[in-house]
Amino acid sequence: MELVIDRVSKQYKNHIAVDRISLKLQKGVNGLLGENGAGKTTLMRMLCGILKPTSGSISFDGMDVGEENYRSVLGYLPQDFGYYPEFTGQDFLLYMAALKGLAKPQAKQRAAELLQLVSLQDAAKKKIKTYSGGMKQRLGIAQALLGQPKLLVVDEPTAGLDPKERVRFRNLMETLGKDSIVLLSTHIVSDIEHIADTVLIMKAGKLIYQDKWNESKGSLEDFYLQHISGEVKNETNHE
Amino acid sequence: MRQTMNNFGAAFGYEWKKLLSKKIVWISSMLGILICVISVFAPLLGNYYIDGKFIDTNFNMYQTDKKYALELSGREIDQALLEETIAAYQKIPQTTETPYQATEEYRKYARPYSEIFQIIRKTSGMQTFEAMYSWQPNEAELYAKRQAWLTSMREDIKLSKGETEFWREQEEQVKKPYVYEEHGGYRALFSSYQTTGLFVLILIAICLSGIFSDEHIRKTDQLILASPLGKTWLYWAKIAAGTTFAIVITILFFTAEFTSAVCLYGTGGFQATFQFIYNPSSSPVTCGQAILIAYGNMMAAAVITSVFVMVLSELLKSNIATLAISVGLLIAPLIVTAPTHYRVAAQIWNWLPWSFLAPWNVFGQYTVSIFGHYLTPWQAVPLIYLAAGIIIAAIGKPIYQRFQVSGR
Structure with missing residues (x-):
């Protein structure tokens, strides 16, 4: 089970919302962090086939994002929907x-x-x-x-949930991550701190960090802030 | 991998549920039906005046005329009846300061024949009372005058020789002499047909202008388009829901109007010759058949309008813009008329759904020739609408499928 994102970009006139992102995601919870406007939602939409990349390709186990079969393994919770x-x-x-x-x-x-x-x-x-x-x-x-779904894409899922519900939600994502690829986008670090197997950080359309995460690395909040502020050199580990 | 079911039926059902959950659908449907029903019996409301003098209530006038009409029902409009009618009308003093309908002689002798008198006037093309007064009744001449009038009218609107010949052959199939039958209900239905059609199409524009755009406005499009069937079958489910809605609305309006007409005017007249209610037509159909044909064509106009409105709704992604354009087009024929000397332009304009609500276009003179066989408007237009509907829906599908969720 693998989601492959290969040099995916999205450009609107002079603005590059997502800039040549390449990723391979496996089973587990993948936490995508980034400030507002970092390009998280644009990336998520492209992963769900509702926004066409300007360039690059997305596939799940060999199925292209445009195929009906791809959508049948997909579960999607948009950030703002009706x-x-x-x-x-x-x-x-x-x-x-x-x-x-x-x-x-x-x-x-x-x-x-x-x-x-x-x-x-x-x-x-x-x-x-x-x-x-x-x-x-x-x-x-x-x-x-x-x-x-084998691929669950959730964009800012904890908005509107009370603290108790947030905890329940995190536990649910952790359980689901055992059998499927969960990509959870948020700007609230605590949403993924204890459940993410992999952490991804986006800034200005670029993926500036991607690696396995464990709590021995310290506080994710601090780690994230250091990356966002540019104190740490960008590093991506394309496994 | 999980097998994906087609689920068209379920999606179709939910699209109907979405439509019926809108208050505007219920309110506008009820209001539309009410207004159309009122338009059927409106002629019976109020009073009848001549020169400001009260004569009777419209309802009583109608009752009296109906009694006379029923007495004449079943009689051929032949030499004998023509003579009776003209003799009765000749009893009216020729020089009178008041309209002839106000005279005692009219009420006593002529009024029982007023229906026949009107048919003679229309059939012969005699425009004035004086011309009728001095006419020597002649059955053969009456129908010959009609043929001459029809030929002249067809030349004026630039029909081809083939079309003129086709209509002459159709005219020959209209049984003559006419057999009079009371047909008040069908006349009322025919009179209110255009108003009803306009309401049906406006209602469709109101109710369906959001069928696609609402998904974009509500932001439910993201969920739909990310689902396996959302990009494919749902489009057709929405189109099917909208077109069946158009069909159901037309049937509802027809049922409401027909029921009102039957209750008020009675059931008689189904077999009456159509020329009693629409003289310029040479279609050999009865009044009842003509009403069914007209409403069948209204249904076709409703279906093509529904497809047009739905695709426009997806294209513009705005209910208001879709509604404004649709209603603008619907009322355009009330303002614009295509000049008859531009034959092709006039035919295209008259056959557009919003113009085709006029019964004189449904039973108009323009035809389509296919391999030497002529199709009348009411035969050709539903087929054209069917083809156009499929093309418009096919154009809309890639617009729907290629929609990109961005910039929110």
Whole structure:
């Protein structure tokens, strides 16, 4: 199981949002850190096939990002996205399950499991317009997991979650990382500090750090700040 | 790898659910149907005045006219009936200061024949009461006058010889002498047809202008386009939901109008010759068939409009812009008319969905010739719309698929 990103760039007129990023990601939680505007979301969108790179290629186990098969192994939680306010939480999941190609009985079972997983089982039949921000975010997480993805891309996933929910979310990502590639983008270091197997740092469209992470290296917060401020020479380890 | 199901049916169902969850869909549909139903019985509201003098209520006037019409139902408009009618009208004093309808003689002798009198006027092309008054009834002459009038009209609008011959053959199939039948309900339906069509298309523009753009505005497009079927089947599911919505709306409007017309005017007249309600047509159809044909064509116009609005919605990614352009096009025929001496331009303009709501275009004179066989507007236009709808939808698909989520 491998996600290969090969010299991927995205340029808007004179602005380079993502600059020749090459990566190979394996099973586990991959934490992508970077300030706002670093190019994290642009990279994530390209990984999900909703934004075409200016150059470079993306593939998962040999499947190109443009293929339907690629999208069937993908789970995606965007940073900022919408819902259908008149749908219930259950309707929304069943709709997304239909788009992910799940058969109806399988979709119903999976939706029920995920509603339970994100503690929305009691609100399953309530309209989304009545949900709080945190409930909507949890519903978003549930939809990303519908197709039991092998590649899970989550962009700033903890926004709107309370501290208890954040902890639960981190544990969930850690569990999922055992069987799939999880790419978790955030600017909050604590979101990945204890769960990331690999840490990636982006700055001004470039990947300035990529390596396995363990806590023996010290505080990730300090490590990150040193890289962002330029105190440490950029280093990427293309495994 | 997990097998991906097609799920078109489920996606189609959810698109309908999205449509029906919008308040604007319910409110505008109800309002539209209500206005159209009112337009059917509006002619019966109010009073009838001549020179400011109250004569009767419109409803009573209609009841009386209907009674007379029913008495004439089943009679051929032949020499005998023509003579009866003209004799009755000749009892009206020729010189009177008030309109002839206000005279006692009209009410007593002529009014029972007023339906036949109007048919004679339209069939013969005689424009004035005086011309009718002095006419010596002649069955053969009446229908010959009609043929001469039709030929002249077809020359004016630049029909080809082949088309003129085609329409002459069609005219021969219209049974003559006409057999009169009371047909008030079908006349009312025909009169309100254009208004209804306009409401149907405006409603479609209102309800479907967000079918694609809403996904971009709500930012649900990211989830959809990152899913296996979101870039492929969902496009067709949305198109199918929109087109079936257009069909359902047309059926609802037709049912509401037809029910109102039957309740108010009765069921009679299905077999009445269509020329009673639209004289310039040479189509050998009955009033009932003509209404079904007209509504079938309205459905075709609704479907092509729905496809156009949906693709425009994806292209512009804005509900307001889509609605503004669509409504602008819909009301354009009320302002612009294509000059008939530019035959091709006039035909294209008249056959655009928003112009084709006019019944005189559905049953118009322009035809399409295919291998020497002529298709009337109501035969040709639905086929053209079908082809155009497929082309427009096919053009929209790559626009939808290639959308790039950026800059948010």
